[in-house]
Amino acid sequence: MPVQGLHRAPDADAGPVVGLRDDLAPAYQQIQEAVARAIATGKAVTGTLRVGFSSQWAGDAVIEAADVFRQRYPDSAVRIQEVQLTDPFGPLRSGALDLQLTEFPVAEPDLVAGPVVFSEPRALMVHARHPFARRESLCLEDLARTPLVAVSGDVPQYWLDHHYPRCTPEGRPITHSATAAYWQEVQSLVATGRGASPVALRAAQYYARPGIVFVPIHDAPPIEYGLIWPVNGGTARVRAFVETICEVAA
The missing domain is CATH 3.40.190.10 (Periplasmic binding protein-like II)
Incomplete structure (x- = not known):
């Protein structure tokens, strides 16, 4: 026989807990989305990236970044080559390179002038x-x-x-x-x-x-050294390498 008048008292702490959960939900969702993007990017960064450089010190920066890049993206490879002064944009335009670290300024309609990686007196x-x-x-x-x-x-x-x-x-x-x-x-x-x-x-x-x-x-x-790539060449590999070399140079 049910006992009349007997019921569970409301939890006084439920309100604050629910409120905290609701407050944290957007941040938690952002974290989940960031992790998902990182996983997706990692899966997309495969194959060979061809990177050019215009001077030996730019080449050193590219090589150092390539080592880190290969560790982060083991399904990828990096090929590096020097670009001659007499044809600074030819390899990019011919498709022989995907990305290049070179002296700025670069103001070409078919090339993207990305971030400055470092500068020299x-x-x-x-x-x-x-x-x-x-x-x-x-x-x-x-x-x-x-x-x-x-x-x-x-x-x-x-x-x-x-x-x-x-x-x-x-x-x-x-x-x-x-x-x-x-x-x-x-x-x-x-x-x-x-x-x-x-x-x-x-x-x-x-x-x-x-x-x-x-x-x-x-x-x-100072002479600024920055990254350039074709307008239609902003692939996941290119974006990942740009991020890597900027981190390494910093």
Whole structure:
């Protein structure tokens, strides 16, 4: 026989617990969605990614990132190759590369200019007997006092003007005495006194040789190195490598 009047008292703590659960639900859902995206991305990152670089220090950054990338995505592989100065965008446009770490600026309608990965101070590479070789540093106006060796080839004019200017900030003309298709030619022309060449200061660590001196340019903006890829080439592999190399460089 049921006992009249006997019933369970309401749980006084139920309200706060339910409220906390409701408050946490959106955050929990976001975590679940983030995990699901990470799993999906990991499954999508397979196959071979072809990455180019334009300088040895950029190559070092790519190689270091590739090691981390392979650990994160064991079903993927990374092939790395150097890109020549005379055709900086050709391999990307031909499909030989998927991604490239190179000197900015890049303003091409068929290429995406992604994040800047790192930057380097500028210097002037001069012959060891050049008057500038005894200086601790130079300014941009000094470029009007010596001929420059420039790069030839299929290189955009805006890129050349940025790295091999034809006038100083005050408008003084800068002479270009010779052009070179490859970096080794630039070094040889400088070493034989045919001209000077703007470079990243880090080049002194990689290309030191008799007859050449690297002098910092104290008022020049740094050279920025960023990632570029074709407009239609933003695959899961590319996005994952961009994220990886930015993390490694940082």
